[in-house]
Amino acid sequence: xxxxxxxxxxxxxxxxxxxxxxxxxxxxxxxxxxxxxxxxxxxxxxxxxxxxxxxxxxxxxxxxxxxxxxxxxxxxxxxxxxxxxxxxxxxxxxxxxxxxxxxxxxxxxxxxxxxxxxxxxxxxxxxxxxxxxxxxxxxxxxxxxxxxxxxxxxxxxxxxxxxxxxxxxxxxxxxxxxxxxxxxxxxxxxxxxxxxxxxxxxxxxxxxxxxxxxxxxxxxxxxxxxxxxxxxxxxxxxxxxxxxxxxxxxxxxxxxxxxxxxxxxxxxxxxxxxxxxxxxxxxxxxxxxxxxxxxxxxxxxx
Amino acid sequence: xxxxxxxxxxxxxxxxxxxxxxxxxxxxxxxxxxxxxxxxxxxxxxxxxxxxxxxxxxxxxxxxxxxxxxxxxxxxxxxxxxxxxxxxxxxxxxxxxxxxxxxxxxxxxxxxxxxxxxxxxxxxxxxxxxxxxxxxxxxxxxxxxx
Numbered sequence: 302x303x304x305x306x307x308x309x310x311x312x313x314x315x316x317x318x319x320x321x322x323x324x325x326x327x328x329x330x331x332x333x334x335x336x337x338x339x340x341x342x343x344x345x346x347x348x349x350x351x352x353x354x355x356x357x358x359x360x361x362x363x364x365x366x367x368x369x370x371x372x373x374x375x376x377x378x379x380x381x382x383x384x385x386x387x388x389x390x391x392x393x394x395x396x397x398x399x400x401x402x403x404x405x406x407x408x409x410x411x412x413x414x415x416x417x418x419x420x421x422x423x424x425x426x427x428x429x430x431x432x433x434x435x436x437x438x439x440x441x442x443x444x445x446x447x448x449x450x451x452x453x454x455x456x457x458x459x460x461x462x463x464x465x466x467x468x469x470x471x472x473x474x475x476x477x478x479x480x481x482x483x484x485x486x487x488x489x490x491x492x493x494x495x496x497x498x499x500x501x502x503x504x505x506x507x508x509x510x511x512x513x514x515x516x517x518x519x520x521x522x523x524x525x526x527x528x529x530x531x532x533x534x535x536x537x538x539x540x541x542x543x544x545x546x547x548x549x550x551x552x553x554x555x556x557x558x559x560x561x562x563x564x565x566x567x568x569x570x571x572x573x574x575x576x577x578x579x580x581x582x583x584x585x586x587x588x589x590x591x592x593x594x595x596x597x598x599x600x601x602x603x
Numbered sequence: 604x605x606x607x608x609x610x611x612x613x614x615x616x617x618x619x620x621x622x623x624x625x626x627x628x629x630x631x632x633x634x635x636x637x638x639x640x641x642x643x644x645x646x647x648x649x650x651x652x653x654x655x656x657x658x659x660x661x662x663x664x665x666x667x668x669x670x671x672x673x674x675x676x677x678x679x680x681x682x683x684x685x686x687x688x689x690x691x692x693x694x695x696x697x698x699x700x701x702x703x704x705x706x707x708x709x710x711x712x713x714x715x716x717x718x719x720x721x722x723x724x725x726x727x728x729x730x731x732x733x734x735x736x737x738x739x740x741x742x743x744x745x746x747x748x749x
Binding site: 394 | 686
């Protein structure tokens, strides 16, 4: 594969800089920063960018779920986003949270979402300007759809998927996959009672998808990683998961938009749900089925 | 010299009337004042706060303070990409500097609510910062045992 399945979904820092320098010429573009550390946006953001925070803005504070449709519509209006706005996401950590926000926007049916390739890191490496100005965009008009469950997998569905032997990708670190790292001490909200992985899941840690400068690897490299070595198939129903569904939204993005997979879901409950729920099947070790040694470990047994 | 509780009350007052954005700006001001680790101490696993995803190293030291009594001092190395953590550790470093161990051990995790940071940062990040308070307290207990 010589190029990404959707070339347009990635925009360059250069293009974003031209939008930021001349926003009047791009009234239909809204730049959105989403970070692991919120204070980064406060410290300096792309001029004109608004912030959408994954915890405070996108997640419901009471239920363990995303904000509902009405709250999403309200959020978009406040951030100056209308249904026809081109929303360009970027952030820290090689765009983890940007991809998470992108996924949430797709969940509510937003048509035109992009990612600024390289995120904060590349913007900084290129010495581009940061702004500390408060951004107060004109209100948008917004009507969201119901959640698009074709990109979101809930626990029972993942269990059926697993029992049917369908492809699962675990994008956490090798130590989390093997079960060596059970949970982080004094971090109960992000820990699990059990360690290991979902039986049959292959391990492709998310950082393998990105370069040092925060940009995505080339189409050729991604194809090699996920299709040639990982043996994932473009048309097969595939589920990606991590610990809380954030890193796996990056993998979901790579598979769906860069490699052109047609049916990938993000299991946002991820290990925090699976490793704490009763009677969920779990295996430990470095192989998909938990066997002590497997000659085809790298290719997976799914 | 004011006590840890008095200093924290003052800091809480400073944060009190700020909106979310201003609270983060205040935290960034603290972040810039974080006392650095002495050379050679950065990156040491014994100082690493494993609860944090970004590299965070905190050294808890018990040494004579200005009034000659043993006092707690924090020095830390926090990744540039984690300014919230930098700022919060700096708040603790300022509040604790030179005060006796029992005053530090008496600090509880309602501090984050009192600073109004819980609603600005969300539940998971707040948990991460609570873990730092606990980490520092464990360090204080260790330093007393030495």
